[in-house]
Amino acid sequence: MVHKKILPIVFWVLLWQAVSMWIAQDLILVSPCAVGLRLLELMQEASFWKSILFSASRILGGFFLAAGIGILAAITAARFAWCRALLTPMTAAIKATPVASFIILVLFWFSSEWLSVLISFLMVFPFIYANVLQGISDMDKQLLEMGQVFALSYGKKIRYLYAPQVFPYLRAAFATGLGMCWKAGTAAEVIGIPDGSIGERLQEAKIYLQMPDLFAWTVVIIVVSLLVEKVILWLLDWCDRSNKRGAFW
Amino acid sequence: MIRLQHVSKQYGEYIIFSDFSYEIEDGARLCIMGRSGRGKTTLLRMLLNLEKPDHGYIEGIKDKKIRAVFQENRLLPDFSVRENLRCVCRTKQQTAQISKMLEKLDLTAWEHQPVSVLSGGMQRRIAIGRALLAESDILVFDEPFSGLDLQTKRNMVQVILEYAKEKILIVTTHMPEDVALLGAKVLQIDETKF
Numbered sequence: 001m002v003h004k005k006i007l008p009i010v011f012w013v014l015l016w017q018a019v020s021m022w023i024a025q026d027l028i029l030v031s032p033c034a035v036g037l038r039l040l041e042l043m044q045e046a047s048f049w050k051s052i053l054f055s056a057s058r059i060l061g062g063f064f065l066a067a068g069i070g071i072l073a074a075i076t077a078a079r080f081a082w083c084r085a086l087l088t089p090m091t092a093a094i095k096a097t098p099v100a101s102f103i104i105l106v107l108f109w110f111s112s113e114w115l116s117v118l119i120s121f122l123m124v125f126p127f128i129y130a131n132v133l134q135g136i137s138d139m140d141k142q143l144l145e146m147g148q149v150f151a152l153s154y155g156k157k158i159r160y161l162y163a164p165q166v167f168p169y170l171r172a173a174f175a176t177g178l179g180m181c182w183k184a185g186t187a188a189e190v191i192g193i194p195d196g197s198i199g200e201r202l203q204e205a206k207i208y209l210q211m212p213d214l215f216a217w218t219v220v221i222i223v224v225s226l227l228v229e230k231v232i233l234w235l236l237d238w239c240d241r242s243n244k245r246g247a248f249w
Numbered sequence: 250m251i252r253l254q255h256v257s258k259q260y261g262e263y264i265i266f267s268d269f270s271y272e273i274e275d276g277a278r279l280c281i282m283g284r285s286g287r288g289k290t291t292l293l294r295m296l297l298n299l300e301k302p303d304h305g306y307i308e309g310i311k312d313k314k315i316r317a318v319f320q321e322n323r324l325l326p327d328f329s330v331r332e333n334l335r336c337v338c339r340t341k342q343q344t345a346q347i348s349k350m351l352e353k354l355d356l357t358a359w360e361h362q363p364v365s366v367l368s369g370g371m372q373r374r375i376a377i378g379r380a381l382l383a384e385s386d387i388l389v390f391d392e393p394f395s396g397l398d399l400q401t402k403r404n405m406v407q408v409i410l411e412y413a414k415e416k417i418l419i420v421t422t423h424m425p426e427d428v429a430l431l432g433a434k435v436l437q438i439d440e441t442k443f
Contacts, residue, residue, distance in 0.1 A: 146323040149297050150316060150337045150383055160336045164327050244327050244363070246335065 030211040038212035039219060047196075052224060055116060055198040059185035060228065062120025063177060069121075070128030071170070077129070078136040091126040099123065103188045112192035116199070119188040124177035128170070135169030136162065159243060167240050174236060175229065182225040250275055251296070251387070251417065255305035258291055265291050268305070271436065273417055278433035281421045287439055289421040290320060293389050296419065316385040318393045322376040326365040330356055333364055333375055337383035346382060353408045354378045369396045377405055381412040388413050390420045394427060406430045 013032050020031035042048040077084040099119065106118050139162065147157050189199020198217060205213035251273040258266045265288040273279055281289050294300040296310060297317055316337075324333050331347060338344040351357045354374045364372060373396050380388060393409070394402045409418070410431070420431060428435055 142319070142321060142323050143325070145299055146319065148299070150379075151314070152336065156336055160325050160328065160332075164325070244332070245329070246332050 026211055027209060028211075030215050034212050035215040035219060039216040042213075042216055042220075051196055051198050051201055052220065054194075054196045055186065055189060056224060056228070058114065058116040058197075059120045059181050062117040062122075062185065063124050063181045065117070066121045066124035066177065066181075067128050067174070070125050070173075071132050073125075074129050074132035074136060077133050084133070087129065091129055094122055095126045099184050099187060100191070103191050106188075107192050112194040115188045115192040115194060116185040116197070120181040120185045123180045123184040127173045127177050127180070131169040131173035132166055135166035138169075139165055163243055164240070167236075171233065171236055171240075175233060178229040178232060179225065182221060182228075186221055250309050252308040253305070254308060256295070256302040256307065257304040258288070258295065258300070258302050266302070270305075273309075273419065275417065276415050278413070278418045278431050279420070279436055280428045280431060280433040281419065281436045281438060282423065282425075282428070283438040285423075289438060290391055292438065293317070293391050293419065293421060296387070296389055310387070313386040314384055315387040315389055316380045316383045317388075318376045318380045318390040320391040320395075322372045324364045324372055324375055324379075327363055329361050329363055330367070330375055331360045334379055334382055337379050339384060343382060343384065350378050350382050353411075355404070370398070370401060373397055374401070374405065377409065381409065385416060387417040388419070390418070392421055392423070394422070394424070402427075403430065 016029075016032050020026075020029045023029050026034065073083075073087055077087050099122075102119055102122050103115065106115050110118065143161050143165075147161050152160065186199050186202065189197040190202050191199075193200050193203050198221060201217050202214060204210070205217060253269060253271045256266050256269045257264075281292060283289050291300065295302055295307060297315055298310065325336065328336070330351070334347045334350060335344060338347065348357070351360050354377070356371060356374060356378075359367060359371065364375060367375075373393070377390070377393055380390065388409075390409075394405065397405060406427075418431070418433070420427065420433065422428070427433075
């Protein structure tokens with residue numbers, strides 16, 4: 001099982017190494033060994049960790065804000081048709097608008113320090129909203145009737161009926177949103193260049209033609225993004241399992 | 250007492266009930282019989298307030314706690330047997346009855362298993378147990394014994410009669426033997442429409 005996951009990665013890294021050796025110009029394609037060494041150097045600097053903390057806190061802040069508001073908006077939209085009518089064109093517009101337009105607009109209105117929070121929020125909100133709304137709309141009508149006949153309280157309806165059925169939709173939205181918020185968030189930072197962010201480090205690497213730094217920071221973004229995604233999805237699954245086991249009550 | 254007064258119900262052109270009146274005494278056991286598609290389930294759904302009569306009205310069900318076994322089990326598939334019973338309990342006393350109910354349903358060994366892994370007959374027993382465990386004045390069972398073998402059916406009848414004492418019990422069935430086992434009156438609804 002582990003082999004099936006690791007071997008393809010090893011293959012692509014080896015291919016990368018071969019191509020970089022064939023090109024033999026670090027300015028065009030740096031080798032994975034050079035990137036690894038640079039990464040080890042960076043990890044010894046406090047500013048490396050501060051940059052990760054700075055970007056992660058803002059990008060994930062935007063993500064969780066989008067998750068909270070998206071879930072509430074979906075519940076309201078499922079209950080009130082007027083809310084659904086209001087939100088549908090707004091979320092469609094957000095989805096269709098290029099992220100670069102949002103970045104420039106936000107830079108006009110706010111400080112670049114909070115840019116990645118807003119961009120992360122804007123990228124994730126439509127997915128959370130749409131998926132949770134779909135989950136509520138697809139609720140099993142027979143189970144809802146059962147809840148009505150047995151006069152289940154609101155809390156029990158959420159726990160026994162809604163949570164298990166909406167969970168797969170929410171999980172799918174989280175999986176998509178977590179990848180997107182990192183991509184959009186760091187892109188925003190590269191344009192807005194907030195002090196102490198990963199985006200600023202990427203921009204510096206570009207300006208000073210530091211290819212090992214550019215690749216090292218890209219690897220950092222990939223690793224942090226995947227780690228965060230794994231942890232959050234694991235927590236989500238744990239909550240779902242615990243709810244079904246009755247561990248919370 | 251439940252009074253159905255001049256109840257009419259139709260779906261499109263198909264008349265299910267027309268000017269149908271009937272009374273069900275307090276504490277009565279009633280078996281509703283009739284061929285498929287004759288309106289047994291529709292009648293139960295009207296009693297459960299899941300559907301309204303087109304004309305007429307039903308007295309004696311407002312503010313009454315009516316619990317049901319649906320034709321489909323309508324259980325929570327990912328939750329354990331115990332959680333399926335616990336979800337309808339409102340008081341600590343009711344929750345304390347779960348273990349006893351599991352014994353009566355012969356499902357103690359399965360109490361922590363998700364319902365989705367159990368057989369159809371086991372799931373049927375859980376649906377019956379859930380309705381009996383919930384606080385109720387009226388019990389409405391739609392073909393509760395479907396999928397149960399004769400011995401299990403007999404056991405379940407004993408459990409139902411024990412828990413349904415002094416409550417109105419309404420059961421739909423195709424089987425005359427169910428009427429005898431439950432000691433119930435019969436309402437034959439084939440003649441209720443034109």
